[in-house]
Amino acid sequence: MAAALEVRALTVGYGPVRALRDVCVDVPDGAIVAVLGSNGAGKSTLLRAISRTLAFQRGHATAGSIRFEGRPLDGMSPSRVVAEGIVQIPEGRQVFARMTVADNLRAGTLGVRGGRRETVAALRRVxxxxxxxxxxxxxxxxxxxxxxxxMLAMGRALMARPRLLLLDEPSLGLAPLMAARIAETVQEINAAGTSVLLVEQNAAIALRLASTAYVLDVGEVALEGPADELAASDEVRRRYLGVVDETAAQDAVRAEAAAPVLRRWSA
Ligand SMILES: Nc1ncnc2c1ncn2[C@@H]1O[C@H](COP(=O)(O)OP(=O)(O)OP(=O)(O)O)[C@@H](O)[C@H]1O
Ligand SMILES: [Mg+2]
Structure with a gap:
């Protein structure tokens, strides 16, 4: 499948802090791709680089390139990136708290091409x-x-009728049932033709939704591959799925039990 989004050898810093180094990520047209990684791994930084919003955080890309549907995004303003069809839903579900739900959704159409008919259809869909x-x-x-x-943050993004959605930790802080509903909706949005780059701390959800996944570790891609293969890998299971390697634990306990009692007490 052709890659809709191609991130190549991307290096990003915030002043002297290096947040991403030499990162390559592909989002094939129509796919859901997941990015996993612990706190501070650089997941949000990757999304900000794509949406060209790094400057708001005093960050800057020092090397690499990002292309969407063959066109380089370098030098584009954030609103131009939206017009190109890429919409980011930042972490922390940032809605306009004092505005009504309807006005929040209306705000999603600002700067987006298309007439009243498209807006009405988008609202109906949301x-x-x-x-x-x-x-x-x-x-x-x-x-x-x-x-x-x-839901409102996602609805607002959909009002811009994106071809690629950048989703930053949509399930963070939500009860399991609500997180599952959000995941279901991501699937529906994708089935309707929108590619998705999904950053998630909930690896179980992300790996179920995605076809491909990347694991970022201190700013570098540590692992990548088909989501089902990553879900089965010991490292991902241990670090991101909270699955304890029972055999290893058992061996450790047995080894400990076999050690002389005195050493156990003095340890
Ligand atoms: N505005 C900023 N100024 C300076 N450093 C920053 C800024 N934003 C992020 N960083 C640093 O860049 C690195 C990557 O941060 P980033 O927010 O991309 O990580 P993350 O994977 O999204 O983490 P989390 O899971 O906590 O959201 C971290 O070391 C972080 O401290
Ligand atoms: Mg983040």
Whole structure:
């Protein structure tokens, strides 16, 4: 499949802090690709580099290139990137708290090409995916629950009719049932033709949704491959899926039990 998004040898710093080094990531057209990694690994930095919003955080790319559908994004403004079809949903579900739900959704269409007909169709689609956003249209966004705010953040992004969605930890802080609903919606959005680059700390969810995954470790790609293979790999299971290697634990306990009692007490 042709790569919609190609990140090549990307290096990013915040002043003297190097956040990404030599990172290559592909998002094939129509795919869901996951990026895993612990806190500070550089996941959000990668998304900011793609959406060209690094400068807001005083960050800058010092090397590498990013192309979308064959066109380089270098030098584009963030709003131009949106017009190209790439929309980011930043971490922390940032909605406009004092604005109504309806106005938040309207804000998603700012600077996006297309007429009234496209906007009405996009709104209908968002309301189909998230009926609660229709029910609460007149309510201030700040009064929504965390899960509803995540839905609104996603709904607002969809109003721009993206071809590539950049999603930063959509399930963070949500109850399992709500996280599962959000995951289901990501799948529906993808099935309707939008490619997705998904950053998740919930590796179990991410690896279930994605076809390919990358693991970032202190700013570098440590592992990459088909999501099902990564989900089965010991390192990913131990570090990101919280699966304890039972055989190794058993061996350690047996070895300890076999050691002289005195050494155990003095250790
Ligand atoms: N605005 C900033 N100024 C300076 N350093 C930053 C800034 N933003 C991030 N960093 C640093 O860059 C590195 C990568 O951060 P980033 O936020 O991309 O990680 P992350 O993988 O998204 O982490 P988390 O899971 O906690 O969201 C970290 O070392 C972080 O401290
Ligand atoms: Mg982050």
């Amino acid at each position: 309301h189909e995916l998230f009926p609660v956003l229709a029910d609460r249209a007149g309510q201030k966004a700040g009064l929504l629950s965390g899960g509803e705010q995540q």
